[in-house]
Amino acid sequence: MTKQQERARERRRQQGQQRAAEPPVSETKKDMQLFAAILAVIFVIGAFIAVPHFLPKGDTAPKAAPTPAASGENAGLQEGQQLAAGCEEPPALQKTPKHFDKLPDKKAAAGKTFVATVHTTCGDIALELDGAKAPQTVASFNFLAKEGYWAPSPCHRVTSSGIFVLQCGDPTGSGSGDPGYGFxxxxxxxxxxxxxxxLAMARTQDPNGNGGQFFISYEKTQLPTQGGGYTIFGKVTKGLDIVKKIASHKALPPQTTDGTPVSPISILSVEVTEKKA
Incomplete structure (x- = not known):
């Protein structure tokens, strides 16, 4: 055996001893790695569970459904959506939704009754607004209608299990938009x-988190009263069949009982007049 071969064999022997001397991963280290992996999984799951899910102004449903097009893009139909009978394709979202610095004065609606017509891509929905029982809410609704805040805006959420509502009023289509004020x-x-x-207001978990989003219950619905509940400020007098039609098609998969409607509906404009005795 040559000296070169002897030196190579000696190097291999030393390397083998070195590897043998290296300690295996300790049980403590294994436990730490496993714990870190479990924490990572818990964090991912928690990110979904922690999202407020219940009719807040800043929406809601876990993001199971595709996100609506960004502001200013052509709305069209999302993947999986289909128009319901009698509905038109939704328009593009607003490029720059309006924001306001000042809350409208509730005196403008106090003690009065108003009628509103919500023009949508699926037909007109008529409302009666109760300024006697909800003056601040009605004053805000009337103001936003006059300012064209919802022209246009999609109804971004429909629920059909335990809670039976269609939620609308966010020009961004994301479920987190607001008019710049709360009450x-x-x-x-x-x-x-x-x-x-x-006809009731959607809000954040903050009792003062009412803004521009509202919902229509198309069937009797029981909602939690913790935190103060949700303001009823009117009722549908005509067009509830439109809401039921949209709801019957449910939401986009995978969470078909709560999310973006399979059949889209958008508000085109809202007209409000005072109802005379």
Missing amino acids: GIENAPKDGVYPAGS
Whole structure:
């Protein structure tokens, strides 16, 4: 055997001893690695669970459904969506949704009744607004209608399991838009029951988180009363069949009972007039 071969064999022997001397991963280190992996999984799951899920102004449903087009893009139909009978394709979202610095004065609606017509891509929905029971909410609704805040805006959420509502009023289509101001709860039912046709405000978990988003219950719905409930400020007098039609097609998969409607509907404009005695 040559000296060169002997030196090579000696190097291999030393390397083998070195590898043998290296300690295996300790049980403590294994436990730490496993714990870190578990924490990572918990964090991912928690990110979904922690998202407020219940009719907040800053929406809601876990992002199971495709996100609507960004502001200013052509809305069109998202993957999986289809127009319901009698509906037109939704328009593009607003490029720059309006924001306001000042809350409208509730005196403008106090003690009065108003009628509103919500023109949508699926037909007109008629509303009666109760300024006697919810003056601040009605004053805000009237103001936003006059300013064209919702012209246009999609109804971004439909629910069909336990909670039966269509949620609208966010020009961004994301479920997190607001008009730039907030206000408190008025006329929330103590028993948490919202009869079919109820027109009520969506809000964040903050009791003063009412803004521009609202919902229509198309069937009797029981909602939690913790935190103050949700303001009923009117009712549907015509067009509830439109809401039911949209709801019957449910939401986009995979969470078909809560999310972006399979059949899109968008608000085109809202007209409000005072109802004379």
